Amino acid sequence: MDIRTLCLGILTMGDATGYEIKKTFEEKLDLIFHASYGSIYPSLNKLTEEGLVSCRELSQEKRPDKKIYTITAAGRYAFLEKVMNKPAADRFRSEFLATLMFAHLLPASTISQMIDERIADRERKISDMATGCPERPTDTEQFMCGYGRTVYQAEIDYLIENRHLLEADALLGRRAAE
Amino acid sequence: MDIRTLCLGILTMGDATGYEIKKTFEEKLDLIFHASYGSIYPSLNKLTEEGLVSCRELSQEKRPDKKIYTITAAGRYAFLEKVMNKPAADRFRSEFLATLMFAHLLPASTISQMIDERIADRERKISDMATGCPERPTDTEQFMCGYGRTVYQAEIDYLIENRHLLEADALLGRRAAE
DNA sequence: TGATTAGTATATCAATATGATATATTTAGG
DNA sequence: CCTAAATATATCATATTGATATACTAATCA
Numbered sequence: 001m002d003i004r005t006l007c008l009g010i011l012t013m014g015d016a017t018g019y020e021i022k023k024t025f026e027e028k029l030d031l032i033f034h035a036s037y038g039s040i041y042p043s044l045n046k047l048t049e050e051g052l053v054s055c056r057e058l059s060q061e062k063r064p065d066k067k068i069y070t071i072t073a074a075g076r077y078a079f080l081e082k083v084m085n086k087p088a089a090d091r092f093r094s095e096f097l098a099t100l101m102f103a104h105l106l107p108a109s110t111i112s113q114m115i116d117e118r119i120a121d122r123e124r125k126i127s128d129m130a131t132g133c134p135e136r137p138t139d140t141e142q143f144m145c146g147y148g149r150t151v152y153q154a155e156i157d158y159l160i161e162n163r164h165l166l167e168a169d170a171l172l173g174r175r176a177a178e
Numbered sequence: 179m180d181i182r183t184l185c186l187g188i189l190t191m192g193d194a195t196g197y198e199i200k201k202t203f204e205e206k207l208d209l210i211f212h213a214s215y216g217s218i219y220p221s222l223n224k225l226t227e228e229g230l231v232s233c234r235e236l237s238q239e240k241r242p243d244k245k246i247y248t249i250t251a252a253g254r255y256a257f258l259e260k261v262m263n264k265p266a267a268d269r270f271r272s273e274f275l276a277t278l279m280f281a282h283l284l285p286a287s288t289i290s291q292m293i294d295e296r297i298a299d300r301e302r303k304i305s306d307m308a309t310g311c312p313e314r315p316t317d318t319e320q321f322m323c324g325y326g327r328t329v330y331q332a333e334i335d336y337l338i339e340n341r342h343l344l345e346a347d348a349l350l351g352r353r354a355a356e
Numbered sequence: 357t358g359a360t361t362a363g364t365a366t367a368t369c370a371a372t373a374t375g376a377t378a379t380a381t382t383t384a385g386g
Numbered sequence: 387c388c389t390a391a392a393t394a395t396a397t398c399a400t401a402t403t404g405a406t407a408t409a410c411t412a413a414t415c416a
Binding site: 002003004034035036037038039042 | 401402403404405
């Protein structure tokens with residue numbers, strides 16, 4: 001599933017502009033999938049060419065013109081077809097963990113600080129999610145919010161209990177380097 | 179931190195060819211960071227140009243020539259400098275979760291099957307990790323293996339306990355569509 | 357009042373990365 | 387004997403990011 005397909009998915013929830021689709025990615029899909037304007041606008045153009053969405057232009061007086069996109073019947077069909085496929089593997093990249101791989105080359109204080117910041121960041125994410133999740137969520141929304149909370153909390157707990165392993169390697173590494 | 183930097187990091191652990199660096203990504207960094215030949219070979223060329231690694235060619239009789247890369251002093255310095263920076267945010271993309279967002283559009287049987295497969299996949303990852311982690315690990319290696327196990331297990335537990343939420347939306351969505 | 361920041365809305369572009377493919381040979385397994 | 391996996395290089399179209407440009411409004415703040 002590429003960003004083009006996911007734009008189509010977002011449009012199943014209602015008409016939207018490119019700008020609004022970007023906001024949806026940030027608000028509802030922050031946990032799951034990221035997309036920048038550089039991929040959203042070209043996607044929308046291509047989907048229009050392919051007849052999977054239609055576009056009407058709304059000129060506003062005190063704003064730039066809006067292009068409002070609507071999914072077509074063909075678009076709905078194409079989306080369902082793609083989404084029924086076996087999903088590809090997750091793609092995950094963590095500079096934080098990559099850095100920790102080299103804990104033995106870094107000062108213990110740097111490692112400690114990075115872990116502190118990571119824990120603070122995960123806590124922020126959890127509390128942001130409490131705000132971001134709707135008050136009367138659908139079952140799926142409830143599932144997604146709980147998923148994020150659970151995974152982030154598991155990470156926090158693990159970091160607290162096991163950070164000493166990294167901090168030990170950072171200290172040992174330094175000593176070995178002397 | 180980009181792939182170029184991480185190649186440098188891998189070379190701090192010893193000389194290697196592009197092929198061996200790719201294997202290191204697969205074996206030691208599978209959890210954390212991915213890289214394909216299409217990014218590794220160009221990285222190595224650029225690092226050589228910049229004088230951060232040196233390269234000696236070893237012609238083998240019954241194999242393609244090897245290009246063995248060694249990190250230089252300048253390379254070690256450049257790596258440490260980059261790795262001391264505040265790590266950028268994780269990048270995560272999950273087609274699995276993106277699909278579940280649209281559970282209400284899909285047959286409940288499809289959703290159930292996807293969840294079953296996901297659980298099986300995470301279990302496979304956990305057991306692969308038991309094999310992949312060295313017998314006498316360093317503290318950092320122990321930390322990384324434990325990290326993966328913990329996060330995957332948290333996901334499995336969450337899925338088992340909350341899959342009914344998605345399965346409910348899938349059933350309701352279908353009914354609403356009729 | 358005046359200045360600065362955030363919000364609405366479009367779009368492009370260089371740089372980066374993926375995933376597939378090509379080439380060529382050896383070794384291991386069934 | 388044949389096939390698949392392993393060793394080793396490399397390229398390329400396509401996808402994606404992150405930054406930047408443009409242009410106007412609304413809100414905040416000193």
